[in-house]
Amino acid sequence: MGFALEAAVHARRFDVALSMGDGETLAVLGPNGAGKSTLLALAAGLLRADTGSAELDGRSLFGPRSFLPPHRRGVCLLPQEPLLFPHLSVLDNVAFAPRSAGESRAASRASARGWLAEVEASELADKRPGELSGGQAQRVAVARALAARPSLLLLDEPLASIDAAAAPGLRRMLRRVLAERNAVIVTHDLLDALILADTVTVLEEGRVAEAGSTQSVVERPRSSFAAGLAGLNFVPGTSVPSGLVDAAGRRLEAVSENPLPAGVSAAAVFSPRSVSVFPAAPAGSPRNVLRVSVTDLEPHGEFVTVRAGHLSAEISTSAAAELDLVPGSEVWFTVKATAVTLYPL
Amino acid sequence: MTGTRPLTAPERVRRPRVGFSGLPPWLFLVAALGALFILLPLAAVVTRVDWARFPELVTSESSLAALKLSLTTSAAATALCVVAGTPMALVLARSAFPGQQVLRALVLLPLVLPPVVGGIALLYTFGRQGLLGGTLRALGVEIAFSTTAVVLAQTFVALPFLVLSLEGALRSAGGRYEAVAATLGASPTTVLRRVTIPLVLPGLLSGAVLSFARALGEFGATLTFAGSLQGVTRTLPLEIYLQRETDPDAAVALSLVLVAVAVLVVGLAHRSSAPAVR
Numbered sequence: 072m073g074f075a076l077e078a079a080v081h082a083r084r085f086d087v088a089l090s091m092g093d094g095e096t097l098a099v100l101g102p103n104g105a106g107k108s109t110l111l112a113l114a115a116g117l118l119r120a121d122t123g124s125a126e127l128d129g130r131s132l133f134g135p136r137s138f139l140p141p142h143r144r145g146v147c148l149l150p151q152e153p154l155l156f157p158h159l160s161v162l163d164n165v166a167f168a169p170r171s172a173g174e175s176r177a178a179s180r181a182s183a184r185g186w187l188a189e190v191e192a193s194e195l196a197d198k199r200p201g202e203l204s205g206g207q208a209q210r211v212a213v214a215r216a217l218a219a220r221p222s223l224l225l226l227d228e229p230l231a232s233i234d235a236a237a238a239p240g241l242r243r244m245l246r247r248v249l250a251e252r253n254a255v256i257v258t259h260d261l262l263d264a265l266i267l268a269d270t271v272t273v274l275e276e277g278r279v280a281e282a283g284s285t286q287s288v289v290e291r292p293r294s295s296f297a298a299g300l301a302g303l304n305f306v307p308g309t310s311v312p313s314g315l316v317d318a319a320g321r322r323l324e325a326v327s328e329n330p331l332p333a334g335v336s337a338a339a340v341f342s343p344r345s346v347s348v349f350p351a352a353p354a355g356s357p358r359n360v361l362r363v364s365v366t367d368l369e370p371h372g373e374f375v376t377v378r379a380g381h382l383s384a385e386i387s388t389s390a391a392a393e394l395d396l397v398p399g400s401e402v403w404f405t406v407k408a409t410a411v412t413l414y415p416l
Numbered sequence: 417m418t419g420t421r422p423l424t425a426p427e428r429v430r431r432p433r434v435g436f437s438g439l440p441p442w443l444f445l446v447a448a449l450g451a452l453f454i455l456l457p458l459a460a461v462v463t464r465v466d467w468a469r470f471p472e473l474v475t476s477e478s479s480l481a482a483l484k485l486s487l488t489t490s491a492a493a494t495a496l497c498v499v500a501g502t503p504m505a506l507v508l509a510r511s512a513f514p515g516q517q518v519l520r521a522l523v524l525l526p527l528v529l530p531p532v533v534g535g536i537a538l539l540y541t542f543g544r545q546g547l548l549g550g551t552l553r554a555l556g557v558e559i560a561f562s563t564t565a566v567v568l569a570q571t572f573v574a575l576p577f578l579v580l581s582l583e584g585a586l587r588s589a590g591g592r593y594e595a596v597a598a599t600l601g602a603s604p605t606t607v608l609r610r611v612t613i614p615l616v617l618p619g620l621l622s623g624a625v626l627s628f629a630r631a632l633g634e635f636g637a638t639l640t641f642a643g644s645l646q647g648v649t650r651t652l653p654l655e656i657y658l659q660r661e662t663d664p665d666a667a668v669a670l671s672l673v674l675v676a677v678a679v680l681v682v683g684l685a686h687r688s689s690a691p692a693v694r
Contacts, residue, residue: 079596142600142603147599147600148596156611156614219600389581
């Protein structure tokens with residue numbers, strides 16, 4: 072039961088295998104071009120895989136010699152833009168799937184009203200799609216998808232085109248309707264993954280970079296992308312006694328729950344808030360000291376994020392002003408060994 | 417379509433009333449000359465109309481017969497264009513197969529072919545001695561020099577207009593709505609009926625109107641394939657050509673009628689092609 076897919080599309084350098092249990096929601100994260108949309112298109116039947124197969128609730132969606140067309144899959148795609156049919160009213164948009172399944176006009180409209188109520192959009196029934204705001208249109212699109220009673224719901228960045236004010240309400244609604252449903256949600260936003268998904272798969276360059284429960288991916292990212300989403304500094308390397316050495320030969324002292332044997336592949340993770348910034352190498356410090364070149368400064372409120380390549384530090388605005396930081400400044404990042412978590416990759 | 421206005425953004429894009437045009441001033445002069453080239457001959461026709469005899473000229477028996485024949489055959493040809501052209505436009509716009517480019521070029525051939533050549537081609541296809549002549553005769557059907565021949569000649573020259581116009585509309589609409597509809601469980605036929613056709617309806621209408629206009633003006637293929645029999649195959653353009661020899665005033669009056677119909681049709685096409693839904 073649930074959903075499992077394993078497929079390769081050579082032209083897109085896509086080769087991914089993933090699975091999820093019945094009633095689960097899987098969040099797919101990854102940078103642009105990582106293959107997230109390809110994954111959804113394969114599951115929906117809008118793209119054919121070169122090799123591979125997929126199963127949903129024990130039914131084969133496609134295999135080496137079979138291919139179920141999109142309208143027979145019970146897999147419903149919610150694209151990033153709502154794409155409501157502009158020539159139909161909101162009610163008839165939601166009634167589209169039941170009507171296509173052969174229900175009478177009256178019956179399909181009755182069930183459409185039910186689904187509109189489910190997404191808290193009953194009052195929009197008689198409007199035209201062109202009259203809706205982005206958030207309203209996305210709600211209606213969700214109702215339209217639910218009305219198809221899909222076995223699997225695919226959501227492609229459902230909150231990306233929604234203005235910030237409407238997003239929390241929509242996210243709450245999605246959390247409710249996705250709770251007991253099979254769903255795959257592509258997102259850029261870790262918050263969406265945390266709130267909506269049970270498990271997370273991170274794609275990078277058409278491959279699965281990491282997969283696991285949302286909690287574990289946030290706390291112990293195994294890819295720099297996931298670490299970046301979680302807002303953590305991520306230094307992969309090789310373990311040495313009481314720390315690791317990264318590819319550039321820099322040594323980081325760290326604490327690890329279970330001491331690691333030397334010479335294994337490991338990652339050191341620490342929060343930007345635990346990093347201090349100094350204009351010169353601090354003498355006799357028990358801390359880790361990394362010489363870096365500032366690439367970017369991002370002010371937000373009372374804090375400034377100082378980026379230096381893959382690493383970042385979050386310091387107060389006044390401290391940043393005192394240091395007179397500009398992109399290109401040579402500074403020293405320091406972090407206590409106790410603030411660095413080490414785990415095997 | 418109802419009176420509700422869908423999206424306002426594309427409308428703003430289409431009619432930039434204010435703002436920077438970026439065009440050099442001399443371009444307007446050349447454009448005006450081009451417009452004059454089209455408008456001046458039309459004005460010339462209007463100045464030559466004998467208004468006193470106009471009602472009598474355009475309501476003569478032969479004129480009315482020609483006008484009625486033109487309108488009915490053009491309507492029939494337009495219907496044939498829609499029925500035959502819509503699937504062709506869909507196949508050309510939405511599928512991919514080897515030889516597609518060649519097929520598209522061939523389908524559009526009547527657009528550049530001299531209509532007389534089209535008439536000869538039709539004659540050697542459906543005529544008594546033609547490719548299908550024997551088969552048709554066995555079925556008891558005779559096409560050449562009949563009203564049916566007029567409709568076929570008009571369809572032959574008008575079909576590319578519908579295909580071109582609809583294919584353009586289909587391409588610019590893209591297939592994203594269709595993909596969503598399919599994942600909502602709609603079969604390909606349902607998607608075509610409930611999504612694709614309604615979405616490109618403006619393009620289909622403007623294509624149909626253009627086809628109608630082309631059919632209305634058809635002369636060469638009709639004369640070659642259908643002849644010029646009053647009330648049977650003598651359409652308005654043929655009548656005008658004939659009257660020019662005997663009664664130039666009648667020819668001018670009927671020309672004005674054809675111009676009026678053409679202006680009406682182009683106006684309709686422009687209106688129906690404007691509110692494309694995105």
